[in-house]
Amino acid sequence: MSKEIRIGIFGVSRGSCFFDSILANNGDIVAICDKHERRAKEAVKRLGKVAVYDNFDEFIKHPMDAVLLANYFHEHAEYAIRCLERGIHVLSECTAAATLADAVKLVRAAEKSNAIYMLAENYPYMTFNREMKRICDEGTLGKLIYAEGEYNHAGDPYGDAGDKANLYDGEKHWRLFLPRTYYVTHSLAPIMFATGANPVRVTAMPVFAPVPRDANVASNSGDKAAIITTLNDDDSVFKFVANSSFGACDNSYRICGEYGQVENVRGTGGKIMLRYNKWNKPADKECINYYMPGINDKDEELIKTAGHGGGDFFVIRHFLECVRENKPHPFDVYFATRLSAVAIMAYRSMMERGVPYDIPDFRKEEDRIKYENDTDSPFWYSDGTAPTVPCCSHPDYAPSEVQKENFMRLLAESEASKARELEK
Ligand SMILES: NC(=O)c1ccc[n+]([C@@H]2O[C@H](COP(=O)([O-])OP(=O)(O)OC[C@H]3O[C@@H](n4cnc5c(N)ncnc54)[C@H](O)[C@@H]3O)[C@@H](O)[C@H]2O)c1
Known part of the structure:
Protein backbone atom coordinates (compact mmCIF):
# COMPACT_ATOMS: atom_id res chain seq x y z
CA MET A 1 0.00 0.00 0.00
CA ALA A 120 -4.84 20.78 -11.18
CA GLU A 121 -5.42 20.89 -14.93
CA ASN A 122 -7.71 18.00 -15.78
CA TYR A 123 -8.66 18.42 -19.45
CA PRO A 124 -5.43 16.96 -20.90
CA TYR A 125 -6.42 13.71 -19.16
CA MET A 126 -9.79 13.31 -20.82
CA THR A 127 -9.74 10.04 -22.77
CA PHE A 128 -9.70 11.65 -26.21
CA ASN A 129 -6.96 14.08 -25.20
CA ARG A 130 -4.80 11.26 -23.83
CA GLU A 131 -5.30 9.44 -27.13
CA MET A 132 -4.33 12.55 -29.11
CA LYS A 133 -1.18 12.92 -27.05
CA ARG A 134 -0.35 9.25 -27.62
CA ILE A 135 -0.70 9.76 -31.40
CA CYS A 136 1.51 12.88 -31.25
CA ASP A 137 4.18 11.03 -29.21
CA GLU A 138 4.07 8.11 -31.69
CA GLY A 139 5.47 10.50 -34.31
CA THR A 140 3.35 9.48 -37.30
CA LEU A 141 1.98 13.02 -37.73
CA GLY A 142 5.50 14.36 -38.31
CA LYS A 143 6.48 17.73 -36.90
CA LEU A 144 3.47 19.27 -35.13
CA ILE A 145 2.86 22.68 -36.62
CA TYR A 146 -0.72 23.78 -35.83
CA ALA A 147 -3.35 23.07 -33.17
CA GLU A 148 -6.79 24.24 -32.09
CA GLY A 149 -8.52 24.12 -28.70
CA GLU A 150 -12.12 24.91 -27.74
CA TYR A 151 -13.76 24.86 -24.33
CA ASN A 152 -17.17 25.95 -25.41
CA HIS A 153 -20.11 26.16 -23.02
CA ALA A 154 -23.08 27.82 -24.60
CA GLY A 155 -25.51 28.82 -21.81
CA ASP A 156 -29.28 29.41 -21.81
CA PRO A 157 -29.75 33.13 -21.03
CA TYR A 158 -33.22 32.31 -19.66
CA GLY A 159 -32.09 29.25 -17.66
CA ASP A 160 -33.69 28.55 -14.26
CA ALA A 161 -32.18 28.55 -10.75
CA GLY A 162 -30.47 25.19 -11.40
CA ASP A 163 -27.00 24.89 -9.92
CA LYS A 164 -26.42 28.65 -9.57
CA ALA A 165 -25.79 28.37 -5.83
CA ASN A 166 -22.75 26.17 -6.46
CA LEU A 167 -21.32 28.52 -9.07
CA TYR A 168 -21.88 31.96 -7.52
CA ASP A 169 -22.17 33.50 -4.09
CA GLY A 170 -23.04 37.10 -4.89
CA GLU A 171 -22.96 39.94 -7.38
CA LYS A 172 -19.18 40.41 -7.15
CA HIS A 173 -18.35 36.78 -7.85
CA TRP A 174 -15.44 36.20 -10.25
CA ARG A 175 -17.62 34.39 -12.78
CA LEU A 176 -19.56 37.65 -13.30
CA PHE A 177 -16.32 39.56 -14.06
CA LEU A 178 -14.48 36.95 -16.11
CA PRO A 179 -13.03 38.31 -19.36
CA ARG A 180 -13.33 35.86 -22.22
CA THR A 181 -9.58 35.24 -22.37
CA TYR A 182 -8.94 34.35 -18.71
CA TYR A 183 -10.31 30.82 -18.38
CA VAL A 184 -7.82 29.55 -20.89
CA THR A 185 -6.42 26.43 -19.24
CA HIS A 186 -8.95 23.87 -20.49
CA SER A 187 -8.50 24.80 -24.14
CA LEU A 188 -4.79 25.61 -24.16
CA ALA A 189 -3.28 23.12 -21.70
CA PRO A 190 -4.31 20.01 -23.69
CA ILE A 191 -2.65 21.25 -26.89
CA MET A 192 0.45 22.52 -25.05
CA PHE A 193 0.76 19.16 -23.29
CA ALA A 194 0.23 17.10 -26.45
CA THR A 195 2.59 19.09 -28.66
CA GLY A 196 5.15 20.36 -26.13
CA ALA A 197 4.95 23.85 -27.66
CA ASN A 198 4.94 27.00 -25.50
CA PRO A 199 3.20 30.21 -26.62
CA VAL A 200 5.52 33.21 -26.94
CA ARG A 201 3.32 35.80 -28.70
CA VAL A 202 -0.45 36.29 -28.71
CA THR A 203 -3.28 38.15 -30.41
CA ALA A 204 -7.00 37.98 -29.60
CA MET A 205 -10.23 39.22 -31.18
CA PRO A 206 -13.38 39.67 -29.11
CA VAL A 207 -16.77 38.31 -30.14
CA PHE A 208 -19.11 40.90 -28.60
CA ALA A 209 -22.71 39.58 -28.58
CA PRO A 210 -24.49 40.42 -25.30
CA VAL A 211 -27.45 38.42 -23.99
CA PRO A 212 -30.93 40.06 -24.06
CA ARG A 213 -31.52 42.83 -21.50
CA ASP A 214 -34.20 40.75 -19.72
CA ALA A 215 -32.05 37.58 -19.39
CA ASN A 216 -31.55 35.64 -16.16
CA VAL A 217 -27.77 35.94 -16.31
CA ALA A 218 -25.83 39.04 -15.32
CA SER A 219 -22.22 38.82 -16.45
CA ASN A 220 -20.39 42.13 -16.66
CA SER A 221 -18.97 41.00 -19.99
CA GLY A 222 -21.10 41.08 -23.14
CA ASP A 223 -18.48 39.06 -25.01
CA LYS A 224 -19.31 35.51 -26.03
CA ALA A 225 -15.74 34.56 -26.84
CA ALA A 226 -12.27 35.74 -27.69
CA ILE A 227 -10.56 34.09 -30.63
CA ILE A 228 -6.94 33.73 -29.56
CA THR A 229 -3.90 32.94 -31.71
CA THR A 230 -0.41 32.25 -30.43
CA LEU A 231 2.96 31.89 -32.10
CA ASN A 232 4.94 29.26 -30.20
CA ASP A 233 8.56 28.64 -29.28
CA ASP A 234 8.90 25.87 -31.92
CA ASP A 235 7.41 28.02 -34.74
CA SER A 236 4.04 26.26 -34.51
CA VAL A 237 0.79 28.21 -34.16
CA PHE A 238 -2.27 27.62 -31.94
CA LYS A 239 -5.78 28.96 -32.39
CA PHE A 240 -8.12 28.59 -29.42
CA VAL A 241 -10.79 30.17 -27.25
CA ALA A 242 -10.73 30.33 -23.46
CA ASN A 243 -14.24 29.70 -22.16
CA SER A 244 -16.58 30.58 -24.99
CA SER A 245 -20.29 30.48 -25.52
CA PHE A 246 -21.23 30.01 -29.16
CA GLY A 247 -22.90 27.39 -31.32
CA ALA A 248 -23.42 24.11 -29.48
CA CYS A 249 -21.43 23.01 -26.40
CA ASP A 250 -18.29 20.94 -26.88
CA ASN A 251 -14.71 20.56 -25.81
CA SER A 252 -12.78 20.03 -29.00
CA TYR A 253 -9.15 19.86 -30.03
CA ARG A 254 -7.29 19.36 -33.30
CA ILE A 255 -3.58 18.83 -33.80
CA CYS A 256 -1.97 18.99 -37.23
CA GLY A 257 1.46 17.75 -38.22
CA GLU A 258 3.27 17.79 -41.55
CA TYR A 259 1.91 14.31 -42.41
CA GLY A 260 -1.56 14.22 -40.91
CA GLN A 261 -3.93 15.36 -38.19
CA VAL A 262 -5.84 14.12 -35.19
CA GLU A 263 -8.98 15.60 -33.65
CA ASN A 264 -11.93 14.66 -31.45
CA VAL A 265 -15.03 15.08 -33.54
CA ARG A 266 -17.58 17.53 -32.14
CA GLY A 267 -20.94 16.06 -31.18
CA THR A 268 -19.76 12.42 -31.10
CA GLY A 269 -19.08 12.03 -27.38
CA GLY A 270 -15.32 11.70 -27.82
CA LYS A 271 -14.65 9.90 -31.12
CA ILE A 272 -11.22 10.36 -32.65
CA MET A 273 -10.62 11.17 -36.30
CA LEU A 274 -7.04 10.44 -37.32
CA ARG A 275 -6.23 11.29 -40.93
CA TYR A 276 -3.13 11.11 -43.11
CA ASN A 277 -2.33 12.31 -46.57
CA LYS A 278 -1.99 9.31 -48.85
CA TRP A 279 1.66 10.06 -49.67
CA ASN A 280 2.79 9.59 -46.09
CA LYS A 281 0.22 7.28 -44.52
CA PRO A 282 1.77 4.73 -42.10
CA ALA A 283 1.48 1.14 -43.41
CA ASP A 284 -0.68 -0.01 -40.49
CA LYS A 285 -3.23 2.83 -40.76
CA GLU A 286 -5.95 3.95 -43.18
CA CYS A 287 -6.04 7.46 -44.62
CA ILE A 288 -9.12 8.04 -42.44
CA ASN A 289 -9.28 6.31 -39.04
CA TYR A 290 -12.43 6.98 -37.02
CA TYR A 291 -12.83 5.34 -33.61
CA MET A 292 -13.82 5.67 -29.95
CA PRO A 293 -10.62 5.52 -27.87
CA GLY A 294 -10.46 3.17 -24.89
CA ILE A 295 -9.50 4.26 -21.36
CA ASN A 296 -6.63 1.70 -21.31
CA ASP A 297 -5.63 2.19 -17.71
CA LYS A 298 -5.29 -0.02 -14.62
CA ASP A 299 -7.81 2.20 -12.79
CA GLU A 300 -10.43 2.08 -15.54
CA GLU A 301 -13.44 1.61 -13.23
CA LEU A 302 -12.45 4.58 -11.02
CA ILE A 303 -11.71 6.75 -14.04
CA LYS A 304 -15.15 6.02 -15.52
CA THR A 305 -16.87 7.48 -12.47
CA ALA A 306 -14.58 10.50 -11.95
CA GLY A 307 -15.60 13.95 -13.17
CA HIS A 308 -14.49 15.64 -16.40
CA GLY A 309 -14.08 12.48 -18.44
CA GLY A 310 -11.86 10.93 -15.77
CA GLY A 311 -9.56 13.97 -15.75
CA ASP A 312 -10.23 14.64 -12.07
CA PHE A 313 -8.94 11.17 -11.17
CA PHE A 314 -5.68 11.52 -13.11
CA VAL A 315 -4.91 14.93 -11.59
CA ILE A 316 -5.10 13.45 -8.10
CA ARG A 317 -3.22 10.25 -8.96
CA HIS A 318 -0.37 12.18 -10.60
CA PHE A 319 -0.17 14.74 -7.81
CA LEU A 320 -0.02 12.10 -5.07
CA GLU A 321 2.57 10.10 -7.03
CA CYS A 322 4.73 13.22 -7.35
CA VAL A 323 4.42 13.96 -3.63
CA ARG A 324 5.24 10.37 -2.64
CA GLU A 325 8.17 10.05 -5.02
CA ASN A 326 9.28 13.70 -4.73
CA LYS A 327 9.36 14.09 -8.49
CA PRO A 328 8.40 17.03 -10.70
CA HIS A 329 5.28 17.18 -12.85
CA PRO A 330 4.85 18.72 -16.34
CA PHE A 331 2.11 21.01 -14.97
CA ASP A 332 4.65 22.79 -12.81
CA VAL A 333 4.80 26.45 -11.87
CA TYR A 334 6.31 27.50 -15.23
CA PHE A 335 3.64 25.66 -17.23
CA ALA A 336 0.92 27.04 -14.95
CA THR A 337 2.08 30.66 -15.01
CA ARG A 338 2.59 30.59 -18.77
CA LEU A 339 -1.08 29.67 -19.11
CA SER A 340 -2.00 32.56 -16.82
CA ALA A 341 0.25 34.92 -18.77
CA VAL A 342 -1.35 33.91 -22.08
CA ALA A 343 -4.77 34.65 -20.54
CA ILE A 344 -3.68 38.11 -19.36
CA MET A 345 -1.77 39.12 -22.51
CA ALA A 346 -4.62 37.83 -24.70
CA TYR A 347 -6.95 40.05 -22.67
CA ARG A 348 -4.74 43.08 -23.36
CA SER A 349 -4.69 42.21 -27.05
CA MET A 350 -8.47 41.73 -27.12
CA MET A 351 -9.01 45.16 -25.53
CA GLU A 352 -6.93 46.67 -28.35
CA ARG A 353 -8.65 44.70 -31.13
CA GLY A 354 -5.87 42.23 -31.76
CA VAL A 355 -2.63 44.11 -31.08
CA PRO A 356 0.01 41.38 -30.49
CA TYR A 357 1.73 40.94 -27.11
CA ASP A 358 4.78 38.92 -26.13
CA ILE A 359 4.22 36.31 -23.43
CA PRO A 360 6.60 36.72 -20.48
CA ASP A 361 8.89 33.83 -19.70
CA PHE A 362 9.03 33.68 -15.92
CA ARG A 363 12.17 31.55 -15.96
CA LYS A 364 13.97 34.75 -16.98
CA GLU A 365 14.83 37.31 -14.30
CA GLU A 366 14.44 40.17 -16.81
CA ASP A 367 10.79 39.22 -17.42
CA ARG A 368 10.17 38.89 -13.68
CA ILE A 369 11.51 42.38 -13.06
CA LYS A 370 9.45 43.76 -15.95
CA TYR A 371 6.16 42.42 -14.56
CA GLU A 372 6.66 42.15 -10.78
CA ASN A 373 4.52 45.25 -10.14
CA ASP A 374 1.91 44.58 -12.83
CA THR A 375 -1.20 44.16 -10.68
CA ASP A 376 -4.01 45.01 -13.11
CA SER A 377 -7.02 42.78 -12.56
CA PRO A 378 -10.66 42.70 -13.71
CA PHE A 379 -11.85 41.01 -10.49
CA TRP A 380 -13.23 42.01 -7.10
CA TYR A 381 -11.09 40.60 -4.29
CA SER A 382 -12.16 39.15 -0.95
CA ASP A 383 -10.49 42.05 0.90
CA GLY A 384 -12.70 44.53 -1.01
CA THR A 385 -10.12 45.56 -3.63
CA ALA A 386 -12.03 46.66 -6.74
CA PRO A 387 -11.28 45.73 -10.37
CA THR A 388 -8.70 48.01 -12.01
CA VAL A 389 -9.60 47.11 -15.60
CA PRO A 390 -12.93 46.31 -17.32
CA CYS A 391 -13.81 42.71 -18.14
CA CYS A 392 -15.56 43.36 -21.46
CA SER A 393 -14.17 44.36 -24.86
CA HIS A 394 -16.80 47.15 -24.80
CA PRO A 395 -15.63 48.73 -21.54
CA ASP A 396 -18.94 50.54 -20.91
CA TYR A 397 -21.02 47.37 -21.08
CA ALA A 398 -22.95 46.41 -17.92
CA PRO A 399 -25.89 44.05 -17.34
CA SER A 400 -29.28 45.74 -16.98
CA GLU A 401 -31.02 46.16 -13.62
CA VAL A 402 -33.58 43.54 -14.74
CA GLN A 403 -30.81 41.04 -15.44
CA LYS A 404 -29.23 41.68 -12.05
CA GLU A 405 -32.56 41.29 -10.24
CA ASN A 406 -33.40 38.09 -12.13
CA PHE A 407 -29.98 36.68 -11.42
CA MET A 408 -30.00 37.45 -7.69
CA ARG A 409 -33.54 36.05 -7.31
CA LEU A 410 -32.57 32.78 -8.98
CA LEU A 411 -29.37 32.58 -6.95
CA ALA A 412 -31.42 32.91 -3.74
CA GLU A 413 -33.88 30.24 -4.96
CA SER A 414 -31.04 27.90 -5.81
CA GLU A 415 -29.39 28.42 -2.41
CA ALA A 416 -32.70 27.77 -0.62
CA SER A 417 -33.19 24.55 -2.53
CA LYS A 418 -29.64 23.37 -1.71
CA ALA A 419 -30.24 24.16 1.96
CA ARG A 420 -33.45 22.05 1.90
CA GLU A 421 -31.57 19.14 0.31
CA LEU A 422 -28.94 19.33 3.03
CA GLU A 423 -31.55 19.06 5.78
CA LYS A 424 -33.04 15.85 4.29
N1 LIG B 1 -10.86 22.12 -13.52
C1 LIG B 1 -12.17 22.13 -13.58
O1 LIG B 1 -12.77 21.35 -14.31
C2 LIG B 1 -12.92 23.09 -12.70
C3 LIG B 1 -14.31 23.00 -12.55
C4 LIG B 1 -14.96 23.91 -11.70
C5 LIG B 1 -14.23 24.87 -11.02
N2 LIG B 1 -12.87 24.93 -11.20
C6 LIG B 1 -12.07 25.91 -10.47
O2 LIG B 1 -12.20 25.66 -9.08
C7 LIG B 1 -12.13 26.89 -8.35
C8 LIG B 1 -13.35 27.03 -7.47
O3 LIG B 1 -14.49 27.14 -8.27
P1 LIG B 1 -15.95 26.76 -7.75
O4 LIG B 1 -16.73 26.31 -8.92
O5 LIG B 1 -15.84 25.85 -6.62
O6 LIG B 1 -16.60 28.15 -7.32
P2 LIG B 1 -16.13 29.27 -6.28
O7 LIG B 1 -14.92 29.90 -6.79
O8 LIG B 1 -17.29 30.13 -6.05
O9 LIG B 1 -15.84 28.46 -4.96
C9 LIG B 1 -14.80 28.82 -4.09
C10 LIG B 1 -15.07 28.30 -2.71
O10 LIG B 1 -13.99 28.71 -1.87
C11 LIG B 1 -14.51 29.35 -0.70
N3 LIG B 1 -13.58 30.39 -0.32
C12 LIG B 1 -13.02 31.34 -1.14
N4 LIG B 1 -12.21 32.13 -0.43
C13 LIG B 1 -12.24 31.72 0.84
C14 LIG B 1 -11.61 32.15 2.03
N5 LIG B 1 -10.76 33.18 2.03
N6 LIG B 1 -11.87 31.50 3.18
C15 LIG B 1 -12.72 30.44 3.20
N7 LIG B 1 -13.37 29.99 2.09
C16 LIG B 1 -13.11 30.60 0.93
C17 LIG B 1 -15.86 29.92 -1.11
O11 LIG B 1 -16.74 30.09 -0.02
C18 LIG B 1 -16.36 28.87 -2.11
O12 LIG B 1 -17.10 27.85 -1.51
C19 LIG B 1 -11.99 27.98 -9.38
O13 LIG B 1 -10.65 28.27 -9.54
C20 LIG B 1 -12.50 27.34 -10.66
O14 LIG B 1 -11.90 27.88 -11.80
C21 LIG B 1 -12.21 24.04 -12.01
Missing part, protein backbone atom coordinates in the same frame (compact mmCIF):
# COMPACT_ATOMS: atom_id res chain seq x y z
CA SER A 2 1.36 3.47 -0.93
CA LYS A 3 2.09 6.04 1.78
CA GLU A 4 -0.99 7.91 3.01
CA ILE A 5 -0.79 11.63 2.26
CA ARG A 6 -2.64 14.07 4.53
CA ILE A 7 -4.55 16.58 2.44
CA GLY A 8 -6.42 19.75 3.31
CA ILE A 9 -8.96 21.18 0.90
CA PHE A 10 -9.44 24.95 0.67
CA GLY A 11 -12.83 25.58 -0.99
CA VAL A 12 -15.29 22.69 -1.03
CA SER A 13 -17.53 23.54 -3.94
CA ARG A 14 -15.18 22.40 -6.71
CA GLY A 15 -13.02 20.88 -3.99
CA SER A 16 -15.71 18.29 -3.19
CA CYS A 17 -15.46 16.86 -6.72
CA PHE A 18 -12.09 15.39 -5.75
CA PHE A 19 -13.11 13.60 -2.54
CA ASP A 20 -13.54 10.15 -4.11
CA SER A 21 -10.39 10.36 -6.22
CA ILE A 22 -8.30 11.43 -3.22
CA LEU A 23 -9.59 8.58 -1.06
CA ALA A 24 -9.16 6.07 -3.90
CA ASN A 25 -5.51 7.11 -4.23
CA ASN A 26 -4.76 6.68 -0.52
CA GLY A 27 -5.02 10.34 0.32
CA ASP A 28 -6.39 11.19 3.75
CA ILE A 29 -8.63 14.29 3.76
CA VAL A 30 -7.75 15.61 7.20
CA ALA A 31 -9.13 19.17 6.98
CA ILE A 32 -11.43 21.33 4.91
CA CYS A 33 -11.82 25.08 4.88
CA ASP A 34 -14.73 27.07 3.50
CA LYS A 35 -16.44 30.21 4.76
CA HIS A 36 -19.66 29.12 3.03
CA GLU A 37 -21.51 27.29 5.78
CA ARG A 38 -23.86 25.21 3.65
CA ARG A 39 -21.03 23.97 1.42
CA ALA A 40 -18.88 23.09 4.45
CA LYS A 41 -21.79 21.16 6.00
CA GLU A 42 -22.36 19.25 2.75
CA ALA A 43 -18.69 18.29 2.75
CA VAL A 44 -18.85 17.01 6.33
CA LYS A 45 -21.98 15.02 5.49
CA ARG A 46 -19.99 13.21 2.81
CA LEU A 47 -16.65 12.89 4.57
CA GLY A 48 -17.63 12.17 8.16
CA LYS A 49 -14.75 12.84 10.55
CA VAL A 50 -12.74 15.81 9.28
CA ALA A 51 -11.46 19.06 10.81
CA VAL A 52 -13.48 22.03 9.59
CA TYR A 53 -12.24 25.62 9.31
CA ASP A 54 -13.80 28.77 7.96
CA ASN A 55 -10.57 30.73 7.58
CA PHE A 56 -7.23 29.97 6.00
CA ASP A 57 -5.08 31.29 8.86
CA GLU A 58 -6.31 28.53 11.19
CA PHE A 59 -6.64 25.88 8.47
CA ILE A 60 -3.01 26.17 7.37
CA LYS A 61 -1.82 25.34 10.91
CA HIS A 62 -3.53 21.92 10.74
CA PRO A 63 -0.92 19.15 10.35
CA MET A 64 -0.99 18.15 6.66
CA ASP A 65 1.32 17.30 3.76
CA ALA A 66 -0.57 18.92 0.92
CA VAL A 67 -3.31 21.43 0.16
CA LEU A 68 -5.76 21.39 -2.70
CA LEU A 69 -6.61 25.00 -3.56
CA ALA A 70 -10.16 25.18 -4.90
CA ASN A 71 -10.96 28.68 -3.67
CA TYR A 72 -11.85 31.59 -5.96
CA PHE A 73 -10.35 31.48 -9.46
CA HIS A 74 -8.33 34.68 -9.08
CA GLU A 75 -7.08 34.20 -5.50
CA HIS A 76 -4.99 31.03 -5.72
CA ALA A 77 -1.51 32.54 -5.91
CA GLU A 78 -1.43 34.17 -2.47
CA TYR A 79 -2.54 30.96 -0.74
CA ALA A 80 -0.24 28.78 -2.85
CA ILE A 81 2.66 30.97 -1.75
CA ARG A 82 1.70 30.64 1.91
CA CYS A 83 1.60 26.84 1.59
CA LEU A 84 4.92 26.70 -0.28
CA GLU A 85 6.55 28.87 2.40
CA ARG A 86 5.51 26.28 5.00
CA GLY A 87 6.79 23.38 2.89
CA ILE A 88 3.25 22.18 2.13
CA HIS A 89 2.72 20.71 -1.37
CA VAL A 90 0.19 22.56 -3.52
CA LEU A 91 -2.33 21.32 -6.03
CA SER A 92 -3.92 24.49 -7.38
CA GLU A 93 -7.07 24.87 -9.40
CA CYS A 94 -6.92 27.26 -12.32
CA THR A 95 -5.87 29.96 -12.73
CA ALA A 96 -2.42 29.85 -11.14
CA ALA A 97 -2.20 33.65 -11.04
CA ALA A 98 -4.70 36.32 -12.03
CA THR A 99 -2.08 39.07 -12.36
CA LEU A 100 1.43 39.11 -13.76
CA ALA A 101 2.74 40.34 -10.40
CA ASP A 102 1.16 37.30 -8.71
CA ALA A 103 2.73 35.02 -11.32
CA VAL A 104 6.19 36.42 -10.57
CA LYS A 105 5.68 36.00 -6.80
CA LEU A 106 4.41 32.46 -7.27
CA VAL A 107 7.37 31.37 -9.41
CA ARG A 108 9.81 32.83 -6.90
CA ALA A 109 8.06 31.08 -3.99
CA ALA A 110 7.98 27.72 -5.82
CA GLU A 111 11.69 27.97 -6.62
CA LYS A 112 12.52 28.65 -2.97
CA SER A 113 10.34 25.86 -1.58
CA ASN A 114 11.09 22.16 -1.26
CA ALA A 115 7.39 21.48 -1.71
CA ILE A 116 5.81 20.54 -5.06
CA TYR A 117 3.54 22.90 -6.95
CA MET A 118 1.16 21.44 -9.53
CA LEU A 119 -1.71 22.94 -11.48
